[in-house]
Structure formats: C-alpha cells, structure tokens
Amino acid sequence: MISKKLTDTVNSQINKELYSEYFYLSMSAWLLSKDFDGIANFFTVQAQEERFHAMKFFNYLLERGAEVALKPIDGPPVEFKSVTDIFEQTLEHEKLVTKSINDLMDLSIKENDHSAVSFLKWFIDEQVEEEASVSKILNQLKFTGEHPQALMMFDRQLALRKFTPEA
Numbered sequence: 440m441i442s443k444k445l446t447d448t449v450n451s452q453i454n455k456e457l458y459s460e461y462f463y464l465s466m467s468a469w470l471l472s473k474d475f476d477g478i479a480n481f482f483t484v485q486a487q488e489e490r491f492h493a494m495k496f497f498n499y500l501l502e503r504g505a506e507v508a509l510k511p512i513d514g515p516p517v518e519f520k521s522v523t524d525i526f527e528q529t530l531e532h533e534k535l536v537t538k539s540i541n542d543l544m545d546l547s548i549k550e551n552d553h554s555a556v557s558f559l560k561w562f563i564d565e566q567v568e569e570e571a572s573v574s575k576i577l578n579q580l581k582f583t584g585e586h587p588q589a590l591m592m593f594d595r596q597l598a599l600r601k602f603t604p605e606a
C-alpha cells in the first residue's frame with residue numbers, strides 16, 4: 440500500500456507536470472506570435488510530453504489504489520525576452536523538475552516502496568534526456584548569438600519534432 444506522504448508528493452508532482460505543460464504552451468504561444476512556428480512546434484510537443492508525464496503519475500496512483508487530488512495550476516509567464524531566454528528558462532525549469540523527481544525517488548527508497556522506485560526510474564532517465572536536449576540547443580543558440588540565419592535554421596530543424604509517446 441502506498442503511503443499517504445508518497446501519495447501527496449505524487450499528487451504535487453502531477454501539478455508540477457501540468458504546470459510544465461502550461462509553461463511550454465505559453466512559450467509556444469509567444470513564439471507563434473513572433474512567427475517562429477518551428478520553434479513553437481518544439482514547445483507544443485514539449486507541452487504534450489508534460490501532459491503525458493502527468494498522466495503517467497495520475498494512472499500510477501489509481502493503479503496503487505490511491506486518491507488523485509488535482510490542485511489549481513498557477514498561470515505561467517506570458518512574456519519572454521528572446522528565443523535564448525526561453526531555452527534558458529526551460530533548462531532552469533527542467534533542473535527543478537529533476538530535483539523534484541529525485542526527491543520523490545529518495546522518499547520511495549526511504550519508505551522501501553519497491554514499486555514506486557521501479558516506476559520512478561523511467562522519470563529519472565527521462566530527465567537526463569530532457570536536460571541534455573535543451574542544454575544542447577541552448578549552447579548552439581549562445582554560440583550563434585541569435586544570428587537571423589541561425590534562428591531560421593533552428594526554426595526549420597525544430598519544426599520536425601513530433602510527439603511520440605512510448606507504449
């Protein structure tokens with residue numbers, strides 16, 4: 440049986456994943472308003488991934504016979520300074536999510552909840568991938584200094600990203 444403390448912490452994580460969805464959708468809206476449709480696509484797909492993460496936690500709680508308690512979702516920022524600013528904020532945000540997932544794992548280990556430990560491994564690996572992909576784009580952006588031709592190249596490249604959830 441999953442503990443009350445772990446259930447509450449997973450419910451908070453659902454809220455963080457849904458906030459992440461909002462955050463990336465807001466970035467997508469800002470990018471679309473500046474006609475960076477391809478980079479906006481990257482964040483629309485990112486938002487879909489965050490909903491997928493939230494639903495993984497949601498379904499897990501139900502499978503464990505625990506209560507899903509959805510909380511209000513904060514409003515994300517709506518104004519951004521630049522494409523680089525967006526990727527910087529994304530990396531900082533993902534670092535916070537990684538810490539939150541690591542804290543969840545620490546709690547599961549402390550409680551000897553083997554099922555939760557096994558379930559959370561997927562998220563530990565996912566965070567490594569998320570931070571690495573955002574960090575790479577951010578480094579490339581900093582290297583090119585948001586030169587117009589580089590931004591157009593990013594826009595074409597990031598237009599190709601698709602949402603491909605694992606089975």
Ligand code: FEO
Nearest residue numbers: 456489492536569
């Ligand atoms: Fe759900 Fe981007 O972490």
